[in-house]
């Protein structure tokens with residue numbers, strides 16, 4: 001038996017569920033599901049199935065259906081349970097609740113009413129994709145699903161153009177080729193990207209390449225399954241000399257020559273050596 005019944009204090013417990021492989025659930029998540037007074041889920045059938053796989057009995061508990069769009073009625077039932085001092089476990093269909101999934105309104109209302117809100121964390125497709133994509137992870141921006149309509153989609157991509165981090169999108173296999181082609185048109189053919197598909201499942205696949213290459217490949221040969229798209233940040237090709245000078249001047253006020261050079265070469269994605277020599281010269285002046 002992989003779980004144990006524990007004494008849970010009153011409060012809302014978000015529970016992460018697997019994004020593919022059923023065993024990708026933490027022991028603590030199983031304990032919470034086994035022990036909560038009340039269980040609620042975005043998809044009651046898939047949670048019941050997951051609990052069956054792991055041998056967790058319902059013990060007379062009914063799984064309440066809850067989605068943020070179910071409205072104040074369904075949320076009211078859960079909040080009533082919390083007011084009554086119960087522990088409530090809530091799971092979305094897959095991965096972390098709230099990450100392109102319901103739970104935001106529930107968590108917000110519960111916290112505002114003064115209840116304890118916590119989480120048994122676990123897998124999320126966005127984080128796994130970042131781990132595999134081969135793109136920088138020092139900063140990233142989760143942009144969820146792009147709009148369906150082409151005009152709105154392009155406008156959204158335009159708004160994300162200069163974000164200084166890796167962009168992360170969730171996408172459906174039906175739209176992925178059209179999205180990649182819009183991404184290439186708006187952000188430029190050569191931006192590096194990755195398509196991560198069916199993560200943790202049998203046909204897991206990671207394809208890396210330029211936006212244009214990926215768009216052509218997926219248009220020629222469509223794929224199936226669940227997809228995360230990642231896009232590298234813009235790298236300015238023509239760095240303004242005076243911008244470098246100014247950044248070094250600023251950095252040298254509070255950093256050693258070595259650290260200032262590290263900071264500025266990273267900032268402009270430029271080789272460190274010439275920046276260091278320049279910083280050295282400026283430091284002496």
Ligand code: SAM
Nearest residue numbers: 019095096099101124125170171198199226227
């Ligand atoms: N809450 C989930 C999470 O934490 O990742 C995301 C739920 S969202 C409704 C579903 C989308 O997540 C899918 O359409 C796909 O874009 C992405 N996704 C979920 N599981 C995936 C997987 N195994 N491989 C690739 N993408 C996945």
